[in-house]
Amino acid sequence: MRGLASVLPYLGPAFVASVAYIDPGNYATNIESGAQFGYTLLWVILAANLAAMLIQSLSAKLGIATGRNLAELCRERFPRPVVWLMWIVAELVAMATDLAEFLGAALGFALLFHFPLLIGGILTGITTFAILALERYGHRPIEAVITSLVGVIAGCYVVETVLERPDWNAIARHALIPEFAGPESVLLATGILGATVMPHVIYLHSALTQHRIVPRTPAEAQRIFRFEVLDVVIAMGIAGLVNAAMLIMAASTFHARGLSDVGTIEEAHRTLQPLLGPLASTAFALSLLASGLSSSTVGTMAGQVVMQGFLHRTIPVWLRRGITMLPALIAIALGLDPTRTLVISQVVLSFGIPFALLPLILFTADRALMGALVNRRPTTLVASILALLIIGLNLWLLWTTFTGSGA
Amino acid sequence: MSEIPLAHILVPLDGSSLAEQILPVAAGLVRACGRELILLHVLEPSPPERIHGQPHLATAEAAARYLDRISRELAEQRVFCRIAVIAADNAAVATVIARQARALGADLIALTTHGRGGLRGLLFGRIAQQVLQQAERPTLVLRATERSVSLLPETPQHLLIPLDGSPASEHVLPFAWQLARCLAATVTLARVVPTLEHLSFSESAPAVFLPTATAALLELERQHAEQDLQHLAATAPAGLPVTVVVRQGDVVAELAALATDVDLVVMTTHGRAGLPGWLAGSVAARLLERVTIPLLLVPIGRQETSTI
Numbered sequence: 001m002r003g004l005a006s007v008l009p010y011l012g013p014a015f016v017a018s019v020a021y022i023d024p025g026n027y028a029t030n031i032e033s034g035a036q037f038g039y040t041l042l043w044v045i046l047a048a049n050l051a052a053m054l055i056q057s058l059s060a061k062l063g064i065a066t067g068r069n070l071a072e073l074c075r076e077r078f079p080r081p082v083v084w085l086m087w088i089v090a091e092l093v094a095m096a097t098d099l100a101e102f103l104g105a106a107l108g109f110a111l112l113f114h115f116p117l118l119i120g121g122i123l124t125g126i127t128t129f130a131i132l133a134l135e136r137y138g139h140r141p142i143e144a145v146i147t148s149l150v151g152v153i154a155g156c157y158v159v160e161t162v163l164e165r166p167d168w169n170a171i172a173r174h175a176l177i178p179e180f181a182g183p184e185s186v187l188l189a190t191g192i193l194g195a196t197v198m199p200h201v202i203y204l205h206s207a208l209t210q211h212r213i214v215p216r217t218p219a220e221a222q223r224i225f226r227f228e229v230l231d232v233v234i235a236m237g238i239a240g241l242v243n244a245a246m247l248i249m250a251a252s253t254f255h256a257r258g259l260s261d262v263g264t265i266e267e268a269h270r271t272l273q274p275l276l277g278p279l280a281s282t283a284f285a286l287s288l289l290a291s292g293l294s295s296s297t298v299g300t301m302a303g304q305v306v307m308q309g310f311l312h313r314t315i316p317v318w319l320r321r322g323i324t325m326l327p328a329l330i331a332i333a334l335g336l337d338p339t340r341t342l343v344i345s346q347v348v349l350s351f352g353i354p355f356a357l358l359p360l361i362l363f364t365a366d367r368a369l370m371g372a373l374v375n376r377r378p379t380t381l382v383a384s385i386l387a388l389l390i391i392g393l394n395l396w397l398l399w400t401t402f403t404g405s406g407a
Numbered sequence: 408m409s410e411i412p413l414a415h416i417l418v419p420l421d422g423s424s425l426a427e428q429i430l431p432v433a434a435g436l437v438r439a440c441g442r443e444l445i446l447l448h449v450l451e452p453s454p455p456e457r458i459h460g461q462p463h464l465a466t467a468e469a470a471a472r473y474l475d476r477i478s479r480e481l482a483e484q485r486v487f488c489r490i491a492v493i494a495a496d497n498a499a500v501a502t503v504i505a506r507q508a509r510a511l512g513a514d515l516i517a518l519t520t521h522g523r524g525g526l527r528g529l530l531f532g533r534i535a536q537q538v539l540q541q542a543e544r545p546t547l548v549l550r551a552t553e554r555s556v557s558l559l560p561e562t563p564q565h566l567l568i569p570l571d572g573s574p575a576s577e578h579v580l581p582f583a584w585q586l587a588r589c590l591a592a593t594v595t596l597a598r599v600v601p602t603l604e605h606l607s608f609s610e611s612a613p614a615v616f617l618p619t620a621t622a623a624l625l626e627l628e629r630q631h632a633e634q635d636l637q638h639l640a641a642t643a644p645a646g647l648p649v650t651v652v653v654r655q656g657d658v659v660a661e662l663a664a665l666a667t668d669v670d671l672v673v674m675t676t677h678g679r680a681g682l683p684g685w686l687a688g689s690v691a692a693r694l695l696e697r698v699t700i701p702l703l704l705v706p707i708g709r710q711e712t713s714t715i
Binding site: 010013014016017020021056060063135201204205207208209210215216220223224227228230231232235298301302305 | 608610611612613614615616617618619620621622623624627631
């Protein structure tokens with residue numbers, strides 16, 4: 001890389017991509033974490049982001065080197081029962097992802113128009129079907145609208161954080177020093193990890209070369225891989241900055257004022273009041289709605305990639321759409337607390353990460369499979385340690401949840 | 408007879424001038440590359456009185472008279488025809504056409520399709536589609552338009568062959584080379600590489616997260632496409648004028664634009680999902696809606712039996 005000048009042309013597209021990483025799952029985990037624990041969990045955002053950058057790059061690399069996606073390679077190389085298990089986990093993860101996106105959009109509708117949540121859910125269902133139908137026929141203008149809505153709010157959070165003059169020393173300390181504050185903080189940390197790494201995106205990254213050409217020479221493969229790393233690092237970097245800003249604003253709006261229990265998605269628009277004033281609640285609801293709708297569409301496509309890869313089977317997109325929105329509608333109908341449900345769904349994602357990460361490490365370390373793009377030893381080592389840490393965190397969470405013992 | 412790829416061309420006619428619109432091209436093809444047209448009318452058990460706003464052929468006698476008249480007019484142009492009137496009984500018209508194509512040894516089915524003209528129009532459009540799926544042989548389709556029907560044979564002089572980079576799409580080549588040679592036509596091999604905005608919906612999901620990598624990959628694909636087309640053009644028989652063109656953008660729109668300079672599109676098609684490339688989508692159907700020239704669709708797997 002030859003300095004900033006060589007990266008500038010990519011900032012635009014990468015910024016747009018960063019918005020795709022920010023979904024209602026992030027909103028919920030950021031707001032909850034900031035409200036309940038102040039800056040304490042900032043380090044999780046940083047760590048999860050670095051982890052995600054590594055994992056997504058590995059996945060992208062796998063796609064370029066092999067021309068096949070992660071799910072397809074698993075099908076080729078693992079015994080059938082393992083493939084089925086992995087597929088089931090991937091579908092559960094897809095459902096958890098969609099639960100969050102759908103719930104986020106439903107909340108967006110409810111907050112925007114002051115509807116009951118169930119009406120918001122039904123509206124979300126109708127809207128997502130409409131988007132699918134339009135996109136199938138090649139109408140993509142909605143994407144631009146959605147991206148700009150989320151982008152504006154993302155920008156607002158970053159600007160606010162700067163204007164707020166927070167305690168940068170405390171921020172730096174908490175961003176670098178790992179620390180928990182009881183079982184609930186472990187739960188939220190796991191949620192942040194799930195919301196940042198997003199297992200379905202791991203599968204998607206490996207599907208870039210799907211049905212298209214595969215680089216023919218090591219030089220071409222390296223070139224495409226460099227662009228992928230650039231995409232991942234820039235987009236995730238921006239997304240991480242926004243997530244951190246959201247957490248910081250939640251900390252100063254709720255935690256600093258002793259309002260830890262009020263820090264829910266329904267109240268989260270208050271975090272925007274310092275900058276947007278009376279517009280805050282509308283702006284927040286709109287961006288929540290937009291991020292939910294757009295991520296949901298991407299999630300549906302990811303689900304198709306995963307199923308096609310694992311089973312060599314597809315179901316109609318609208319059918320998948322219909323099935324994956326059911327848990328969300330049920331959760332709404334049961335009257336579950338939306339913020340809590342969102343956080344738990346992200347924890348489920350975190351439990352799904354190892355199922356994608358372990359085969360990913362296995363494959364990318366295989367020289368026969370990867371050719372010139374095979375992992376260097378340190379890469380495999382770091383990724384393996386990361387996998388152990390994630391599994392450890394998940395187990396620790398289970399332990400603290402069932403025994404109730406603190407960190 | 409490898410020199411005659413289209414010896415027998417089956418032309419189903421329902422008595423309407425819309426259906427007759429396929430006749431000039433079918434006649435042109437058979438005169439240059441074949442032996443005879445088989446003019447077929449399928450008698451429906453309870454035919455409507457009018458079709459496409461014209462009196463329908465209600466009886467076997469009326470149908471035979473009609474086909475005979477067409478046959479005599481074409482004979483004046485040195486195009487030779489056989490006529491057949493078949494009762495559909497309870498089978499669907501498309502099934503009867505496909506079955507007759509096999510029974511009569513047709514190498515090609517030629518028919519008009521259109522989505523307009525009320526219910527019958529819709530049905531006829533559907534018949535064309537069903538024939539494509541059931542016939543397992545090359546099918547020449549032309550979208551009916553407001554044009555005056557002439558029976559003067561038109562011989563295609565410039566063929567457009569869209570390829571998508573998949574081996575499946577290239578199956579059409581041996582057939583196309585042979586066709587071009589007996590028509591003494593020129594050939595354009597075309598490939599459209601999408602841009603970021605024109606990726607298909609399912610391909611756009613990874614592109615959401617990896618925009619610059621996707622753009623770089625598509626640029627690489629464009630470069631490869633140039634090389635691949637040159638390579639494929641080299642497989643043409645000696646003396647056949649072949650040009651190659653790579654465009655970027657929306658597949659259907661770009662192909663439609665290219666089609667304005669040619670008079671026949673020859674491409675692979677299939678009835679199943681799950682194949683790579685844009686063949687798997689509905690490119691042929693969407694292209695047909697955009698162009699006024701005929702499409703010669705060759706089903707995958709056909710090349711083993713129809714070519715050298």
